[in-house]
Amino acid sequence: MTEQERLQWDELPHQLTDWAETQLGARIINADSQKGGFSRGAALRVVGENGQRAFLKAVDAAVYGQTARLYLAEARHLQLLPVNVPVAHHLATFTECNWVGLLLADIEGRHPDFAADTEDLVKVFHAFDEVSAIDASHFDIEQLRPSLEGEVRLWSKISELLSNNSITDASYSHVKSSAVRRQLLRYVTQLEISAHRYAEYVDGFLIPNLDGEQIVHTDVRADNILVTDTQAVIVDWAWMCRGNAAVDSALIVVDAVCAGTSLSVPDMVRQSRLLSAQPPHFVDALIVSMAGFYLYAALQEGEVGTTSNLPLVRAQRAVALLDWVDLHREEIGLAV
Structure with missing residues (x-):
């Protein structure tokens, strides 16, 4: 995505920018828009004259209501988490003049490179190991299975669409890459x-x-993780649930496969305490499920409030995961 697709500091209402400066205790002298993610909301690293720093998310709830609801959910979730876990902690929430803003702790870091850096992978697995130690049994949050089941069980819907010839050459016309469209359609057949x-x-x-x-x-x-010299910090907690924490570590494997890692899935599983304790084919099955998720999601043109590159990213990830499934189908017990 481009920075221009996100809201900038000078596009925010003065009530919100005044609030942010009050929270920092000084006039904000720099607001650096961040790349990554798929929301059109502001994503700004802000710095006050007094040297105080924070990360500001902001969106017009009257225009992008779903994004605003996600911001509020994230604020509620972050306030449930203990201070010693590696997350960008909540500082303050703004809800006035139809706008929602979040101030979070600013993290000086970069996104992990799963294609080339095994050390990044180890740091990220360790961060999720730390989060998994939290007892969430008393948290008032959604349970994972009913929340996620619809997204990880999309192969049945895809099977039905294919049997009805409902996926055609035109189905992916909104994906802005003819090469990726051809790859998708090759798999569809x-x-x-x-x-x-x-x-x-x-x-x-x-x-x-x-x-x-x-x-x-x-x-x-x-792009929901920041790596520092010493650790990985997990950000964007809008969808937090209660369930088997190994799902998060398995999603890291999915992301690494999409990024073109040279590591095998068994090699990555051995790097993770959580994944090493899971039943056989747990990670394989999540990769297969996410291949179906992205194949189906790429049929959609994108939701209101999301950036224009989202359909292409979904399609690229579908192709990467389908490539992996096609290559490994016999060893994971999926030969048909």
Whole structure:
């Protein structure tokens, strides 16, 4: 995405910018817009004259209501988490003049490079190990299985669409890359037979293992993580649930596969305490399920409040995961 697709400091109402300066205790002299993510809301690292720093999210709730609701959910979730976990902690919330703003702790870091840096992968796995130690049984948050089940069980819907010839050359016309469209459609022609088998595989190896009493972020990607010299910090907590925390670590494997890592999935699993303790094919099944999720999501043109590159990113991730499934189908027990 481009910075221009996000709201900038000078586009925010004065009530919100005045509030942010009051929270920092000084006039804000720099507001640096951040890349990454798919929201059109402001994402600004702000600095006050007194040297105080924070990260500001802001959106017009009258225009982007869903994004505003996610910001408020994130604020509520962050306030449930103890101070010693590696997250960008909540500082303050603004809800006036139809705008929602969040001030969070500013983290001096970069997004992890899962394609090239094994040290980044280890730091991220360790961060999720730390979060998994939280007992979430008393938290008033959604349970993972009912929250996520619809997204990880999309192969059945894809199978139905394929049997009805409802996915055609025009279905991905909004994906802004002819090469990616061709790759997707090549898979679509092959999936009518295997889609049902993929659905059964996810039902057998993933769905029964979603339950638990741990914190689960559920929206794990490299652009929701910041790596510092000493640790990984997890950001963007709008979708937090209660369940099996290993799902988050498995989503890191998904992200690494999409990024083109040279590590094998078993190599990555061995780097994670959480994943090493899971039943056979747990991670494989999550990769298969996310291939279906992105294949289906790429059919959508994108939601209100999201950036224009989202359909292309979804399509690229679908292709990367389908490539992995195609390459490893025999070793993971998916030969059809």
